Amino acid sequence: DIQMTQSPSTVSASVGDRVTITCRASQSISSWLAWYQHKPGKAPNFLVYRASSLQSGVPSRFSGSGSGTEFTLTISSLQPDDFATYYCQQYATSPWTFGQGTKVEIK
Amino acid sequence: QVQLQESGPGLLKPSGTLSLTCAVSGDSISSSTLWSWVRQPPGKGLEWIGEIYQSSGSTYYNPSLESRVTISVDKSRNQFSLKLTSVTAADTAVYYCARATLARYFDLWGRGTLVTVSS
Numbered sequence: 052d053i054q055m056t057q058s059p060s061t062v063s064a065s066v067g068d069r070v071t072i073t074c075r076a077s078q079s080i081s082s083w084l085a086w087y088q089h090k091p092g093k094a095p096n097f098l099v100y101r102a103s104s105l106q107s108g109v110p111s112r113f114s115g116s117g118s119g120t121e122f123t124l125t126i127s128s129l130q131p132d133d134f135a136t137y138y139c140q141q142y143a144t145s146p147w148t149f150g151q152g153t154k155v156e157i158k
Numbered sequence: 159q160v161q162l163q164e165s166g167p168g169l170l171k172p173s174g175t176l177s178l179t180c181a182v183s184g185d186s187i188s189s190s191t192l193w194s195w196v197r198q199p200p201g202k203g204l205e206w207i208g209e210i211y212q213s214s215g216s217t218y219y220n221p222s223l224e225s226r227v228t229i230s231v232d233k234s235r236n237q238f239s240l241k242l243t244s245v246t247a248a249d250t251a252v253y254y255c256a257r258a259t260l261a262r263y264f265d266l267w268g269r270g271t272l273v274t275v276s277s
Contacts, residue, residue: 083261085263085264087264092269093269094162094254094266094267094268094269094270095254095256095264095267096267097263097264097265097266097267100259100261100263101261106265138203138204140204140263140264142261142262142263145218145262146206146220146221146222147206147262148206149203149204149205149206150203151202151203152203152204
């Protein structure tokens with residue numbers, strides 16, 4: 052299975068901060084990477100596909116980049132609604148696997 | 159808009175069978191091709207369980223669970239289901255149903271349902 056490793060596990064930030072989350076794959080997955088946002092008790096929210104393509108309706112402050120084995124999700128100016136846990140997922144090779152999550156918390 | 163809602167028993171005894179249903183509302187289940195189940199044990203990451211093509215009924219499972227998993231679809235009820243046999247405490251998790259694209263990312267999720275395996 053392809054292992055997905057996210058860092059950091061937790062990031063403490065303030066409203067308006069720029070936040071960057073890293074996701075590394077144990078082998079090359081080209082650009083077959085998605086990002087999700089998850090708040091407790093709610094359905095996960097799909098943000099990004101193919102590493103850098105924003106899902107319709109996702110605010111432009113979110114951006115994804117990377118290819119191969121290293122990827123980033125950046126929030127350019129953190130908003131109150133963005134405090135959540137973020138997961139990456141590879142869909143290059145079955146079984147589809149996820150990172151362990153990065154929690155963005157209020158500083 | 160399309161919504162997914164998981165339902166099923168929240169508590170199971172070890173060696174029992176976990177049975178969950180995902181109700182699709184707001185559209186026909188036949189409007190989308192691929193439906194999936196994902197779970198998250200307490201304090202751990204997300205784990206893909208398996209998927210089903212609604213048109214053919216073809217299924218694909220995570221090899222780590224394949225011997226115990228069955229996913230099925232009931233178009234007449236606009237829902238799909240998960241069965242996991244011989245459960246242990248390690249199967250305690252929040253179980254999510256999700257719509258998958260043909261590329262295999264998940265563009266719509268349910269809120270999840272906690273299933274606890276305990277004697």
